Amino acid sequence: TKFVEIKNISKIYHTLDDETKALDNISFDIGKGEIVTIVGPSGCGKSTILSIIAGLVKPSSGDVFINGEKIVDTNKAIGYMFQSDHLFQWRTIIENVLIGLEIQNKVNKESIKRVNRLVETYGLGEFKNHYPNQLSGGMRQRVALIRTLAIEPELLLLDEPFSALDYQSRLAVSDDISDILKREKKTAIMVTHDIADVIYIKVLLKK
Numbered sequence: 015t016k017f018v019e020i021k022n023i024s025k026i027y028h029t030l031d032d033e034t035k036a037l038d039n040i041s042f043d044i045g046k047g048e049i050v051t052i053v054g055p056s057g058c059g060k061s062t063i064l065s066i067i068a069g070l071v072k073p074s075s076g077d078v079f080i081n082g083e084k085i086v087d088t089n090k091a092i093g094y095m096f097q098s099d100h101l102f103q104w105r106t107i108i109e110n111v112l113i114g115l116e117i118q119n120k121v122n123k124e125s126i127k128r129v130n131r132l133v134e135t136y137g138l139g140e141f142k143n144h145y146p147n148q149l150s151g152g153m154r155q156r157v158a159l160i161r162t163l164a165i166e167p168e169l170l171l172l173d174e175p176f177s178a179l180d181y182q183s184r185l186a187v188s189d190d191i192s193d194i195l196k197r198e199k200k201t202a203i204m205v206t207h208d209i210a211d212v213i214y215i216k217v218l219l220k221k
């Protein structure tokens with residue numbers, strides 16, 4: 015069954031004196047619960063396709079359907095994890111994790127309880143009231159990952175989740191991602207320029 019349907023997507027970026035064809039007639043499907051990785055060199059359009067699926071960028075042509083609905087009129091929660099953690103420095107870890115729910119106006123006793131559980135399950139309990147600059151890069155990426163889960167997304171989009179990290183943290187964040195994907199049973203798309211990331215995650219997922 016098709017959960018995400020990408021149909022004939024093209025994207026041309028226009029600048030003042032130039033245009034770039036970032037995507038040329040891309041089509042593919044993803045089933046519910048599938049974990050898909052997209053690998054390719056820098057500049058090949060990976061971020062662009064994720065941004066289009068997330069509804070952050072409008073395609074020049076083509077459509078994206080999630081559960082049969084065009085993304086323009088879907089209200090499905092999509093969790094987007096960026097290359098760098100994009101945490102708000104002046105907010106504590108728990109306040110950062112809650113931000114998606116704030117935007118959706120869904121902060122209440124129950125959701126706060128659920129988010130606290132999530133934060134504890136993934137080993138961030140003791141850092142709840144810390145600020146991002148008190149955590150390592152790998153831990154900050156873990157916070158970013160948990161933040162995307164807080165909105166209970168049906169689809170997780172991971173954009174080069176390791177590229178800003180040193181080797182040690184890359185392994186740790188790979189562990190986090192595979193752990194979360196296994197436990198939460200989410201449909202996920204991960205993009206990376208490094209095939210080694212894909213192989214490592216795949217091994218972890220099979221463990």
Ligand code: ADP
Pocket residue numbers: 027028029034035036054055056057058059060061062063
């Ligand atoms: P990747 O994520 O694979 O590195 P991107 O999707 O970021 O690739 O970029 C694909 C191509 O589109 C690149 O040539 C990039 O320079 C160009 N591009 C991306 N975003 C923009 C933008 N906002 N304006 C103009 N060109 C862009």
Ligand code: ADP
Pocket residue numbers: 056057061174
């Ligand atoms: P990635 O590492 O995923 O390829 P980039 O570093 O290419 O990401 O892009 C970072 C940001 O800059 C993105 O928001 C992208 O849309 C934008 N961008 C990329 N290339 C261009 C460009 N040629 N002109 C304007 N914006 C761009």
